[in-house]
Amino acid sequence: MTGQGDRIRPPRPTWSKWLLASGGVLALAIVLVAAFVVVPAISEARRTCGTGVEKRGDNEECVGVTDGAYVFSPELQGVEEHIRAENEAVAASGRPYVSVAVLLPMTLTDRDILSVEWVRHQLQGAYIAQHRANTTQSWGSVPLIRLLLANPGSRLAQWEPVVTDLVGRVTSERLVAVTGIGLSLGTARDAVRRLSENRIPVIASQLAADEFSEIPGFMRVSPTSSTYGLAAASYVRSTASTATVVRDVNPGDLYPKTLATAFTRKFSDDTHKIVGRTEEYDSSLPGIENTFLQMMPNICGNQPEVVYFAGRENHLTAFVAELAQRPCLDRHITVLTGDLGLIGPPGPEMQRGLRTNVTVLAPGLAHPEAWTREPQAFNPTAVASFQEPQCTGCFRAVFPQERLDDGVAILAHDAVLTVVWALRGIPRLAPAQATAQDVLQARNRLHGKLAVPGASGMISFDDKGDPLNKAVPILRVRPDDTPEFVQLSAPDS
Numbered sequence: 001m002t003g004q005g006d007r008i009r010p011p012r013p014t015w016s017k018w019l020l021a022s023g024g025v026l027a028l029a030i031v032l033v034a035a036f037v038v039v040p041a042i043s044e045a046r047r048t049c050g051t052g053v054e055k056r057g058d059n060e061e062c063v064g065v066t067d068g069a070y071v072f073s074p075e076l077q078g079v080e081e082h083i084r085a086e087n088e089a090v091a092a093s094g095r096p097y098v099s100v101a102v103l104l105p106m107t108l109t110d111r112d113i114l115s116v117e118w119v120r121h122q123l124q125g126a127y128i129a130q131h132r133a134n135t136t137q138s139w140g141s142v143p144l145i146r147l148l149l150a151n152p153g154s155r156l157a158q159w160e161p162v163v164t165d166l167v168g169r170v171t172s173e174r175l176v177a178v179t180g181i182g183l184s185l186g187t188a189r190d191a192v193r194r195l196s197e198n199r200i201p202v203i204a205s206q207l208a209a210d211e212f213s214e215i216p217g218f219m220r221v222s223p224t225s226s227t228y229g230l231a232a233a234s235y236v237r238s239t240a241s242t243a244t245v246v247r248d249v250n251p252g253d254l255y256p257k258t259l260a261t262a263f264t265r266k267f268s269d270d271t272h273k274i275v276g277r278t279e280e281y282d283s284s285l286p287g288i289e290n291t292f293l294q295m296m297p298n299i300c301g302n303q304p305e306v307v308y309f310a311g312r313e314n315h316l317t318a319f320v321a322e323l324a325q326r327p328c329l330d331r332h333i334t335v336l337t338g339d340l341g342l343i344g345p346p347g348p349e350m351q352r353g354l355r356t357n358v359t360v361l362a363p364g365l366a367h368p369e370a371w372t373r374e375p376q377a378f379n380p381t382a383v384a385s386f387q388e389p390q391c392t393g394c395f396r397a398v399f400p401q402e403r404l405d406d407g408v409a410i411l412a413h414d415a416v417l418t419v420v421w422a423l424r425g426i427p428r429l430a431p432a433q434a435t436a437q438d439v440l441q442a443r444n445r446l447h448g449k450l451a452v453p454g455a456s457g458m459i460s461f462d463d464k465g466d467p468l469n470k471a472v473p474i475l476r477v478r479p480d481d482t483p484e485f486v487q488l489s490a491p492d493s
Contacts, residue, residue, distance in 0.1 A: 053151070056161065061107040061153040065165050072106035072151050075116045079123045082398070083147050086131055090144045096432040097144040099173045100419050101166055102126050102412075103191065104180040106151040113314045114182065118408055122180060122205060123149070125412030128395050132385050133420045135393060139381075140424030142431035145416070148175070152191065156183065159191035167198045176423070176436045177201045179415035184209030184225070184255040192218055201439045205415035206365060206408065208338065209254035217440055219465035221414040221454060222365060223472050225255055225338065229262025231363045231472045232308070232336045235489045236267070240305035240334065242275045243267055246295065246319065248311035250283040259338045260310035267308075276302035283315055292322040300328035309337040316360075320477075321349035324356045337362045351479045360477035361486070365407025366456035367473040369485035377471060377488060379453035385413060386455060405482050407456070407473075414454035421452045 047054045049062035050070030056063050062072060068084025071077045090097050105112060106119055130145045132138060150166055152159040169175040178195055181188050181204040189212065192202050196217045204212070204220040208228065212218050223231070236243075245264065248256040260278070268274055276298060281291045299307060309316055316337050323333065339362055346354060354360065371383050386395040386404065395402075395409065404410060422442035423434050443465065446452055451460035460468045475483035 052165065056158045057153055059107075059109060059154065061109075061151075061158065063107065063151050063153040063158040063162055065101065065148050065150045065162060065169070067146065067148055072149070073108075073116060073119075076106065076120055076123060079120060079127055079399075080149065082127050083123065083130070083149065086127065086134065087146045090134060090146050093144060095144050096142050096430075096434070097146055097174065098176040098423065098434050099146040099148050099169065100126075100130075100416060101148040101150045101169075101175060101178045102180040102416075103150040103152060103162070103166075103178050104182050105154055105156055106149070107153055109154040112154050113312050118182075118406070121402065121406065121408035122182065122412040124395065124399050124402060125205070125409030125414075126179065126416045128385050128393075128398065128409070129413040129416035129420065131393050131398075133417070138384075139417070139420050143423060143434050145420060146173070147416075148173070150178070150180075152187075155185060156181075156187035156191060159187050160194070163191050163194045166195070167200065170198070170200065170436060174434070175200065176434060177203055177419045177439050179203045179205055179412070179419070181205070181207045183207070184212070184253065186252055186254070188212075189215075189254070199440065200436050201443060203415045203418045205412040208258075210258045211254050213464040213466050217443070217465075219418065219443060219446075219461055221418060221452075221456065221459055221467060222411050223339075223363065223470055224466055225258035226262040227467075227470065227472065228338045228363045229259045229264075229310075230266045231474070231489045232338075232361070233263045233266035235361070235363075235474050235487075236306055236334065236336055237272060241272050242302075242304045243272075243306040243308050243336075244276050244279065244299055244302045244304040245274060245308045245310060246279045246281070246299075248283045248315065249280045252284060253312070255312070255338065256310040260308070263308045263310070263336070275304050281311070281315075283312065288315060289318050289322060292319045293325055296322065296326040299333075300326050300331070303328075303331070304333070306334045306336055309335055311337070313337075313339075317346065317350045320346075320353035320358060320360060323353040323358050326356075329356050332357045332359070334358075335360045339363050339365060345481055346477065346479060354477065354479045362475055362477075362483075363472040363489065364475040364483065364485075365472075366410040367407060367475065367485045368404045368410075370473050370488055373485065374488050377457055378455070379458065382414075382417065382453050382455040386410070403482065405485075410455045414452065414456050414459065417454060418446070418452045418459065422446060425450065 053064035053070045067087045068080045152162045201217045206222045208225040247260045279295045422439045426442045447460040451458045462468050471488040474486040474489045
């Protein structure tokens with residue numbers, strides 16, 4: 001029965017049930033669409049560091065490509081601002097231009113052997129070449145040069161998305177070449193190979209391992225590992241007849257093996273001997289300093305006049321420090337190594353080693369003192385990019401607090417200059433039509449009378465893209481200063 005106060009409610013129409021149900025479905029659909037749109041957008045925003053640059057890898061480094069608008073490190077801000085301003089001037093000029101990318105690790109971690117100073121000098125040298133090419137007639141006048149800064153992260157670990165980005169800019173931003181690189185690592189080799197597959201030439205400013213010479217379209221303005229080994233052996237053969245080799249066997253580093261092989265081949269003959277077995281260490285494992293200390297009895301027992309250290313500069317400092325613990329402190333030892341591009345004034349540990357009857361010598365990348373000591377070996381116009389009197393756009397004026405004796409800025413300048421020389425110094429199509437293929441074609445002409453007039457010396461490339469018979473400076477490490485210039489030494493001398 002139904003009470004008096006109860007009302008009989010008729011059932012709702014079917015359409016009303018459908019409307020309520022569909023309204024719920026519609027609301028749910030809106031929520032789901034919002035989730036699919038908003039959540040990825042938030043995630044993307046969190047990954048984005050700036051235009052063309054985003055966080056990647058376990059360390060969430062900001063990697064990618066920028067025209068200088070995004071600053072990868074506070075220590076790079078000054079030079080990046082110069083590059084951005086120059087790029088904006090090029091875009092506003094209305095004149096034909098091309099883009100050149102500088103591919104370098106610009107966000108460093110504790111695993112890197114590079115320093116922020118090294119990166120900064122690379123960018124400074126590239127900028128000076130760009131600015132001089134755009135504002136003087138030293139190497140022609142068109143096309144103008146834009147610089148793109150491409151950061152593949154620590155140890156080039158994020159090279160793949162960055163190289164993919166660069167490939168896309170061949171058309172969109174008229175990319176004609178990539179310079180830089182800096183490390184003879186497997187990741188660097190993979191990056192160069194991918195660029196080669198896409199017919200983008202690579203002109204490395206500083207890259208030593210000989211294995212890169214097998215990659216089509218590759219060039220370098222720095223000496224090879226073999227050149228360093230040969231130059232060191234040539235220099236020391238007149239004063240020493242015995243040597244022991246210390247070598248890094250890290251499987252991920254291509255550089256040390258070539259150094260050791262070249263030195264041994266050049267040094268050894270009937271009157272020059274490698275004494276004792278090669279003392280090996282693996283820089284991919286911990287305890288390097290312990291290993292160096294354990295080498296000292298054998299090194300003294302071999303009684304070498306020279307120890308050839310085939311390894312990286314940061315490990316050289318540890319090795320020299322451990323020489324202070326060797327049993328034969330009364331015996332003078334000369335340590336030779338690959339190059340001193342990363343060595344500044346030694347720290348206290350290395351100083352102690354140097355003061356125990358030890359001399360450290362090595363070929364360098366380039367050195368400004370060579371310009372005045374042996375001026376006949378250099379093109380005055382290229383040298384003027386660094387120290388011409390009253391020049392407001394030269395290195396000394398723009399970066400007065402920066403050092404040149406590590407040679408890094410000089411070689412970075414020469415790498416960009418090589419692209420400029422290839423496009424302007426050889427007859428070709430109109431500047432507005434310049435492409436990466438034109439640089440690849442010109443690569444075959446950059447030798448002999450058409451050698452690149454670099455600030456590090458004339459650069460004549462062989463058929464593999466390596467510099468031919470390039471003289472390198474021999475440097476001596478000083479206990480309380482940067483390395484000093486000794487002389488130029490050609491590897492075939």
